[in-house]
Amino acid sequence: MTTYRRIAALGSSYAAGPGVQPVVNRAAMRSGNNYAHVLARAFGAELTDLTVSGATTSTVLDVPQRVGFVTFAPQIRSLPADADLVLITAAGNDLEYLGSAVKLGVRFTLDRYMHGLLQRWMPADIPVATPQQRDRAAAGLARIVTETRSRAPQARVVLVDYLPMVGGATVPFTDVPFDRTVIDALAVIHDQLSSVFIDVAGQTGADLAQASRLGRGHELGSPFPWIQPLQPVHRIASSFHPTADGMKAVARELLKIVGAPLGG
Secondary structure, three states: OOOOOEEEEEEOHHHHOOOOOOEEEOOOOEEOOOHHHHHHHHHOOEEEEOOOOOOOHHHHHOOOEEEOOEEEOOHHHHOOOOOOEEEEEOOOOOOOHHHHHHHHHHHHHHHHHOOOHHHHHOOOOOOOOOHHHHHHHHHHHHHHHHHHHHHOOOOEEEEEOOOOOOOOOOOEOOOEOOOHHHHHHHHHHHHHHHHHHHHHHHHHOOEEEOHHHHOOOOOOOOOOOOEOOOOOHHHHHHOOOEOHHHHHHHHHHHHHHHOOOOOO
8 A cells, every 4th residue: 555654735624624623723723633634644644734714726826814813824835845645625715615605504594583584685696606717716726736746746646626515315494594596506516616626637637536426425414414514603614514524534535546556
């Protein structure tokens, strides 16, 4: 089995793991049991976890990210040159995937307490990712791969896409606080996001761990969901993000991919 000594992780909240204990960086909402940590322990490897919840491809590459009173430098700047495995999950916030879900979750919950008046007076905007957003997200993700290889030339690069939030078993106003139209719209954005990863993996030659496929049957409303539901206000940022079991499942999938020799 191939082994790795120095692993690095780049990306946003689906990599960082908000809501999964223990928290190792509160400002980044970074968990000590996210998929990168689980994988690093399996290899006995040193981990440089640079993930920050809310990150975009731009804040991974070029733009400092402000979270409260903390400013994170672009993640790529801290990538170790001797990393031999780099894991990347980004682009979801470029398409406003999670932000839309949380905002609409709060809005529809508030509307329930207002007996539907809010939705009647001011109907919610249905989330849509435009082709231009998708293209920019793909370009940003491809740039992350290119820059990673420039800074850590010996590293194997693995793109890790997003576990699905909703699916055929997801019941409106029961498993999620919003209606079928929003469920379908979020599923479309997730499909667009998955296609970004497929395209970038093909373009760059990076490996691809398809959490989007792995998580089918584990969406909200399934018997064993790998996604957290809408959380109370004090934990709202962890809403619709992977559970600890979801993170472990992604780590197991990664072990299957990177545990084999390159090309094996």
